[in-house]
Amino acid sequence: MAPAKKFAMLMMFFALVNTPINAYSTEKDFVRCESTVKKWAASSLDAEVKEDRHTLRDLLFFLHIPRTGGRTYFHCFLKKLYTSHLECPRSYDKLRFDPSKPNCRLMVTHDDYSMVSKLPKERTSVVTILRNPVDRVFSAYEFSVEVAARFLVHPNLTSATKMTGRIRIKNNEVSTLDIWPWKYLVPWMREDLFARRDARKHGEFSAIGESNDSYDMEDIVMPLSEFINDPVAHEIIHNGATLQVAGLTNNSYSPESHEVRHCVRKYQALGEYVLEVAKKRLDNMLYVGLTEDHRESGTMFGNVVGLQVISQLQPLSSNMEQAEKNKSDMSSSFQNHQPDSNYLLNSTNDQKAAENVGTTNENMTVGKLMEAYETCISNLRKAQSRRRSMSLKKISPVNFSKEARLQVPDVVLQQMVSLNNLDVELYKYAQGIFAQQRKRLMQKSVEAERQVSTFSSSYGINLWTVLSLGITVFLLLVLLFFFVNARRRILKVKV
Numbered sequence: 271m272a273p274a275k276k277f278a279m280l281m282m283f284f285a286l287v288n289t290p291i292n293a294y295s296t297e298k299d300f301v302r303c304e305s306t307v308k309k310w311a312a313s314s315l316d317a318e319v320k321e322d323r324h325t326l327r328d329l330l331f332f333l334h335i336p337r338t339g340g341r342t343y344f345h346c347f348l349k350k351l352y353t354s355h356l357e358c359p360r361s362y363d364k365l366r367f368d369p370s371k372p373n374c375r376l377m378v379t380h381d382d383y384s385m386v387s388k389l390p391k392e393r394t395s396v397v398t399i400l401r402n403p404v405d406r407v408f409s410a411y412e413f414s415v416e417v418a419a420r421f422l423v424h425p426n427l428t429s430a431t432k433m434t435g436r437i438r439i440k441n442n443e444v445s446t447l448d449i450w451p452w453k454y455l456v457p458w459m460r461e462d463l464f465a466r467r468d469a470r471k472h473g474e475f476s477a478i479g480e481s482n483d484s485y486d487m488e489d490i491v492m493p494l495s496e497f498i499n500d501p502v503a504h505e506i507i508h509n510g511a512t513l514q515v516a517g518l519t520n521n522s523y524s525p526e527s528h529e530v531r532h533c534v535r536k537y538q539a540l541g542e543y544v545l546e547v548a549k550k551r552l553d554n555m556l557y558v559g560l561t562e563d564h565r566e567s568g569t570m571f572g573n574v575v576g577l578q579v580i581s582q583l584q585p586l587s588s589n590m591e592q593a594e595k596n597k598s599d600m601s602s603s604f605q606n607h608q609p610d611s612n613y614l615l616n617s618t619n620d621q622k623a624a625e626n627v628g629t630t631n632e633n634m635t636v637g638k639l640m641e642a643y644e645t646c647i648s649n650l651r652k653a654q655s656r657r658r659s660m661s662l663k664k665i666s667p668v669n670f671s672k673e674a675r676l677q678v679p680d681v682v683l684q685q686m687v688s689l690n691n692l693d694v695e696l697y698k699y700a701q702g703i704f705a706q707q708r709k710r711l712m713q714k715s716v717e718a719e720r721q722v723s724t725f726s727s728s729y730g731i732n733l734w735t736v737l738s739l740g741i742t743v744f745l746l747l748v749l750l751f752f753f754v755n756a757r758r759r760i761l762k763v764k765v
């Protein structure tokens with residue numbers, strides 16, 4: 271036999287012997303993984319849908335999924351309802367975790383659902399907001415770049431990194447760089463931006479200015495298609511909403527979660543178990559909002575969550591007044607822990623513009639809350655877009671916008687959808703929950719109206735009944751308007 275032929279036969283022999291072994295060990299690994307994931311899913315689904323899930327319990331946990339617009343809810347609703355005395359000490363990293371304030375009422379963080387294990391579960395209501403996954407990925411990319419670009423004022427990466435460290439220590443603040451997932455995404459993008467700038471200086475890009483697509487300008491910023499395929503994005507961004515609601519992010523408190531996540535990433539089929547857990551969790555939440563329907567989501571938040579918070583806190587308010595007068599030094603120590611607010615450099619000023627100074631919870635009504643929300647949200651948006659355009663100037667001509675997104679090739683969009691298959695499913699599910707919430711609220715206002723009309727027919731109409739009738743009819747019309755609109759949009763948009 272010719273040596274080549276002999277070699278080929280030898281290879282074939284090994285292949286024959288090896289394949290079953292490999293297949294066997296792969297299968298064993300799959301079986302092990304499947305059992306791990308199943309066990310986790312079974313233990314996570316302890317309770318069925320809870321009867322009283324629409325009633326606010328003592329503690330409100332806002333599970334803030336990054337880039338869903340949760341920040342406006344925090345600043346424009348929750349900050350107006352809860353004084354800082356009532357906020358639980360937050361944890362942006364594990365070292366800071368401090369469950370020491372047993373009577374706090376509000377917890378807002380980017381931590382995942384595993385945080386619930388640290389809270390009094392039976393006394394906790396959870397709320398969250400979901401967003402179309404493709405938009406969420408776009409936004410995560412843009413925001414990582416935006417924050418990282420602010421560092422380009424520095425001559426080099428070393429100086430940028432050093433300076434931030436100094437600022438952080440000096441101000442003792444929680445900055446974006448302390449908050450998961452930005453603490454990974456921003457430094458990653460920052461390093462990348464500096465590397466590309468250096469390469470430009472050394473003339474390493476030959477075709478500068480050729481591309482017209484802001485999401486694909488590799489001489490300045492990591493292109494979107496590269497970003498979504500990077501292992502970091504796989505670890506942190508894709509299916510991020512599902513993993514966060516399931517308690518399986520890479521920031522999880524639950525020790526077993528890391529193996530479960532690893533298995534789910536390795537074997538896509540196991541994602542179904544995670545999705546089921548996430549759906550059940552949404553079912554049990556007090557409120558689920560949608561970023562896309564932000565006006566209706568806001569109205570609903572006010573009428574479902576806001577209303578209950580107000581009636582829950584009213585009995586507390588005289589107590590709180592006392593505490594305020596007592597000037598407990600606790601409060602001042604929390605001023606430094608505003609979540610999300612210290613997005614580094616000048617953000618604190620913007621924040622103050624958005625918040626009303628000296629808001630109290632006293633005599634708060636849903637009407638007043640909504641009014642305050644509208645003003646606050648518009649200020650916050652202005653501040654955000656100012657900061658964003660200042661930051662994007664540093665990487666001009668890159669300019670992220672809705673129009674620029676239209677230039678992104680279909681292949682990339684399709685990839686974003688398939689990389690986020692669980693989130694796509696969860697988002698659809700959340701849309702269903704949202705529609706139910708809308709129905710419930712409409713029913714409630716119809717009932718209220720019926721009560722009012724019975725009342726007025728038996729006692730005669732007075733000013734009060736006319737007024738409340740007017741209000742319920744108005745609320746009904748508003749909801750109807752949203753309902754019709756949402757239907758139209760659902761028909762139009764299909765991701």
Ligand SMILES: *[C@@H]1O[C@H](CO)[C@@H](O)[C@H](O)[C@H]1NC(C)=O
Nearest residue numbers: 424425426427428429430432
């Ligand atoms: C980075 O910039 C600082 C400040 O201009 C300079 O002192 C330092 O030598 C630079 N470092 C490198 C590695 O170029």
Ligand SMILES: *[C@@H]1O[C@H](CO)[C@@H](O)[C@H](O)[C@H]1NC(C)=O
Nearest residue numbers: 480481482483484673674677
């Ligand atoms: C570049 O973008 C602008 C607007 O964004 C568009 O009008 C123009 O046709 C584009 N040019 C090319 C070569 O694609």
Ligand SMILES: *[C@@H]1O[C@H](CO)[C@@H](O)[C@H](O)[C@H]1NC(C)=O
Nearest residue numbers: 454501502505506520521528
């Ligand atoms: C989370 O992901 C980041 C980025 O990939 C990585 O650096 C970090 O080690 C991960 N943490 C855990 C606990 O896996």
Ligand SMILES: *[C@@H]1O[C@H](CO)[C@@H](O)[C@H](O)[C@H]1NC(C)=O
Nearest residue numbers: 589590591592593594595596
């Ligand atoms: C406020 O202080 C007074 C005495 O200084 C104390 O009796 C009261 O319990 C305190 N109230 C609260 C709510 O802390």
Ligand SMILES: *[C@@H]1O[C@H](CO)[C@@H](O)[C@H](O)[C@H]1NC(C)=O
Nearest residue numbers: 420423614615616617619660
């Ligand atoms: C911070 O704000 C001041 C004025 O409010 C402005 O002059 C300065 O340029 C800002 N700095 C940065 C880094 O945005």
Ligand SMILES: *[C@@H]1O[C@H](CO)[C@@H](O)[C@H](O)[C@H]1NC(C)=O
Nearest residue numbers: 587591629630631632633634
């Ligand atoms: C709240 O309402 C009560 C009774 O209506 C009133 O006495 C009190 O002054 C009001 N407080 C504020 C801050 O408006």
Ligand SMILES: *[C@@H]1O[C@H](CO)[C@@H](O)[C@H](O)[C@H]1NC(C)=O
Nearest residue numbers: 659662663666669670671673
């Ligand atoms: C970026 O685009 C927006 C609108 O899409 C525009 O208002 C803004 O001026 C642009 N910024 C830069 C730096 O080109």
